[in-house]
Structures are given as C-alpha cells and as structure tokens.
Amino acid sequence: MEEQKWTEDNLKTPYFIIDETELAKNIRQLKAALTKYWDNAIIGYSFKTNSLPWLLHYFKDEGFFAEVVSDDEYELAKAIGFEKDKMIYNGVAKSKETFEEALQNNCVVNIDSHRELDWLKELNAGSTKVYEVGIRVNFDLEKHCPNETVMGNEGSRFGFCYENGELLKAVKRIVSLPNVRLTGLHLHNSTKTRSLNIYSTIAKMACEIKKTYALDLKYIDIGGGFFGGLINKPQFDDYLKCISTELSKEFKKEETTLIVEPGISLVASPIRYVSSVIDVNETNRNYFIITDGSNININPLQNKQMKFYHIKYQCSSQQKVIDKQVVSGFTCMEEDWLMILEYSPKLSVGDQIIYEKIGAYSLSLSPLFIKYFPAVYAKREGIITKVSEKWTAQQMIQSDGLHDKGII
Numbered sequence: 243m244e245e246q247k248w249t250e251d252n253l254k255t256p257y258f259i260i261d262e263t264e265l266a267k268n269i270r271q272l273k274a275a276l277t278k279y280w281d282n283a284i285i286g287y288s289f290k291t292n293s294l295p296w297l298l299h300y301f302k303d304e305g306f307f308a309e310v311v312s313d314d315e316y317e318l319a320k321a322i323g324f325e326k327d328k329m330i331y332n333g334v335a336k337s338k339e340t341f342e343e344a345l346q347n348n349c350v351v352n353i354d355s356h357r358e359l360d361w362l363k364e365l366n367a368g369s370t371k372v373y374e375v376g377i378r379v380n381f382d383l384e385k386h387c388p389n390e391t392v393m394g395n396e397g398s399r400f401g402f403c404y405e406n407g408e409l410l411k412a413v414k415r416i417v418s419l420p421n422v423r424l425t426g427l428h429l430h431n432s433t434k435t436r437s438l439n440i441y442s443t444i445a446k447m448a449c450e451i452k453k454t455y456a457l458d459l460k461y462i463d464i465g466g467g468f469f470g471g472l473i474n475k476p477q478f479d480d481y482l483k484c485i486s487t488e489l490s491k492e493f494k495k496e497e498t499t500l501i502v503e504p505g506i507s508l509v510a511s512p513i514r515y516v517s518s519v520i521d522v523n524e525t526n527r528n529y530f531i532i533t534d535g536s537n538i539n540i541n542p543l544q545n546k547q548m549k550f551y552h553i554k555y556q557c558s559s560q561q562k563v564i565d566k567q568v569v570s571g572f573t574c575m576e577e578d579w580l581m582i583l584e585y586s587p588k589l590s591v592g593d594q595i596i597y598e599k600i601g602a603y604s605l606s607l608s609p610l611f612i613k614y615f616p617a618v619y620a621k622r623e624g625i626i627t628k629v630s631e632k633w634t635a636q637q638m639i640q641s642d643g644l645h646d647k648g649i650i
C-alpha cells in the first residue's frame with residue numbers, strides 16, 4: 243500500500259493507528275503461553291472484534307485460523323486467503339450453504355442452533371463422507387462465578403443448555419447420525435471480569451461434560467474474552483496455566499487440541515484513535531469541546547469509559563485549568579459525549595486527543611453515520627503506512643447497482 247513520509251503530527255484526523263510492535267508482542271506472549279502449557283493448540287482470531295483486512299492478513303500470516311460467526315465473515319475469510327480448512331465456524335448466523343461447505347472442507351464447525359442439527363441430518367443422509375462437528379455448550383456460568391458474566395441472572399442465549407438436558411438431547415441427535423462424529427466442545431462465554439476463575443470454571447465444565455457423556459473429543463474450544471496488553475490484569479501465561487491445570491485432569495495434550503479465540507486481548511492495546519479539537523462552544527450550562535472524533539467510531543455502543551487517553555496541547559505554555567470540559571463528537575447526536583475532563587488544562591482548537599487501547603469493537607461496530615469510516619495507519623519501527631483509506635461518498639455508492647444498470 244501507499245507509503246509516504248507521514249508523522250503522527252501531519253496526519254489528517256480523525257484516524258486509527260496500529261502499533262505493530264505492540265501487536266507483535268501480544269501475539270508472541272499468547273504463542274509462548276500456549277507452547278508452555280498446551281502446545282497442541284489452534285489460535286482462531288475473532289473476526290468480529292476488528293475485521294480490518296490488514297489485520298486479518300496479519301493474523302493469517304501468523305498461522306492463525308479465522309474464527310467467523312456469519313456467512314459474511316466466512317466469505318471474508320476466504321477472500322482474505324485463509325486456507326479452506328483453517329476456519330472455525332461459530333455462531334447462529336451461518337447460512338446452510340456455507341455450513342455445508344465448511345464441513346466438506348473439514349473446518350472446525352461448532353453447532354449453535356437447532357436448524358444446524360437439521361442441516362446435519364440432511365447432510366448425513368445424502369453422503370458417505372464422515373463429518374466432524376463440535377457443539378456450543380450453554381451452562382450456568384453465573385451460578386459458578388456470581389456477578390462475573392455479562393448477562394448475569396438472565397444467562398447466555400447461545401448454545402445448548404447443560405443443566406436442563408437440551409445439550410444431552412442435541413448430543414444424542416448428533417451421535418445418532420452414522421456419518422457424523424461429535425469431536426469438540428465450544429465453551430466461549432462473555433464476561434465482565436475476564437477473570438482466571440472464569441477460565442478454570444470453563445475448563446472444569448469441559449471435563450465434567452466429557453466425563454458425564456463419555457465423549458471422545460478431539461478438541462476443546464475455550465473461546466476468547468481474555469485480557470491482553472494490560473500490566474495490572476491477568477496475562478496469557480496466567481490464563482493458560484489455569485486452563486491447563488484443569489483440562490489435564492481429563493484430557494491428554496497429545497490427544498486433545500486446545501482452541502482459543504482471542505480478539506480484544508490481541509487488538510485492543512495496539513490501536514489508538516487520534517482526534518482534534520475543531521471548536522469550543524461555551525454555554526450557560528457547559529463548556530463543550532467539539533472534536534472531529536466521535537463515539538460512533540470508538541464507543542458505538544456507548545458502554546465504555548475512556549480510561550486510556552492523552553492530550554497533545556498545541557500551545558506549550560501552561561493553560562488555565564478549568565473544572566469541567568465536555569469532550570464531544572462530530573455527529574448531530576446530543577449524546578455524542580466522549581468524556582468529561584475534570585480539572586484539566588483548557589483545550590483549544592487544534593489540540594489533539596488521543597484515545598489509546600481502542601482497537602476492539604470500535605471500527606467493526608462503527609456505523610456509516612454522518613462521516614464515513616476513518617483512515618487507518620500502521621506504524622512499524624517509526625515508519626507509518628496507510629492500511630485503509632478513509633471511506634468517501636464513492637464507497638457509499640459503490641454497490642448500489644444503479645450505475646451499472648444505467649439508472650443514473
């Protein structure tokens with residue numbers, strides 16, 4: 243891609259920038275932990291966490307599998323060039339065609355819905371090939387780890403429930419099919435705490451299910467959801483130690499592959515979002531800092547607090563400290579407040595606010611609202627490369643079909 247003498251000071255804001263050294267460090271630490279504790283392992287990068295093509299190529303070149311959760315993501319993995327059997331196909335948004343193709347190609351396919359059981363039955367009936375599948379387990383993690391899961395007492399909506407017998411029913415349906423083997427358990431869970439306790443519990447559950455149902459399994463897919471790139475949080479080494487301690491009570495490393503599906507732990511910490519102050523609007527109620535950044539790019543679900551940021555003031559002399567500044571975005575939504583700065587030097591037009599560790603569930607959840615996707619750069623050994631162009635009106639009309647049909 244295009245390479246120029248860019249510096250972080252002359253790039254047009256807003257933009258994302260990937261620190262390749264940090265990305266490489268996260269990957270190295272994950273691989274080292276797997277080698278140490280469970281060297282029979284597969285890493286599937288979670289596409290949904292950030293599906294920037296440059297990142298997907300990066301992970302492919304690192305030998306990762308693609309962890310995809312829809313037919314669109316599955317097609318994207320193929321378009322990026324992931325080998326046809328280096329995919330982990332999860333989720334409830336598979337299409338029948340891609341489900342069948344993934345099974346024909348010997349991908350890791352984890353069944354997550356009743357309709358997939360029906361598709362499997364049809365596939366079994368018309369074939370002599372033996373298909374291997376895994377199944378997504380739904381178990382009451384909140385009961386084992388109170389106040390730690392995202393859904394709390396409402397429980398997860400994914401997979402087949404262990405406690406009420408739905409899992410057993412699904413397992414029985416799968417093993418009754420002569421051309422299908424149940425070879426894996428998928429146990430991804432979304433948690434608030436990402437604690438070690440969560441992963442010990444998941445690993446224990448894998449052992450319990452294997453024992454209770456007398457399953458002969460080729461893999462345990464523990465999912466993603468780890469912390470990464472944060473010094474005061476559990477490290478990959480800590481997670482893998484916990485997982486391996488529990489799993490080895492029922493599984494042998496040589497016989498059972500451990501699958502991990504990291505997303506946030508790899509891509510959050512290396513990515514920053516740089517925005518500039520474009521105006522200041524003082525009202526009787528607030529001092530609003532208007533920026534060319536927005537929550538729609540970095541906090542589209544408005545569920546994060548901006549904990550990691552720094553500010554580059556243009557004026558080197560000390561600014562007056564003011565008690566409250568509302569940093570807000572470019573959209574016309576009143577709620578587009580990125581953060582409130584308390585007792586900090588007054589911001590002026592041209593100052594930059596740089597949000598750090600913001601690479602996960604930011605770009606991939608950004609809507610095309612008012613302004614289109616910003617440019618993305620990567621920085622390696624001081625050299626900056628553009629890895630994704632800013633979207634313009636051209637990308638917005640590229641697939642409307644009206645031009646091709648001569649309608650306009």
Ligand SMILES: Cc1ncc(COP(=O)(O)O)c(C=O)c1O
Nearest residue numbers: 288291430466467503504505506
């Ligand atoms: C099935 C599955 N695997 C992996 C992930 C990645 O999780 P994270 O980005 O928290 O590591 C998710 C995220 O929701 C998921 O649903």
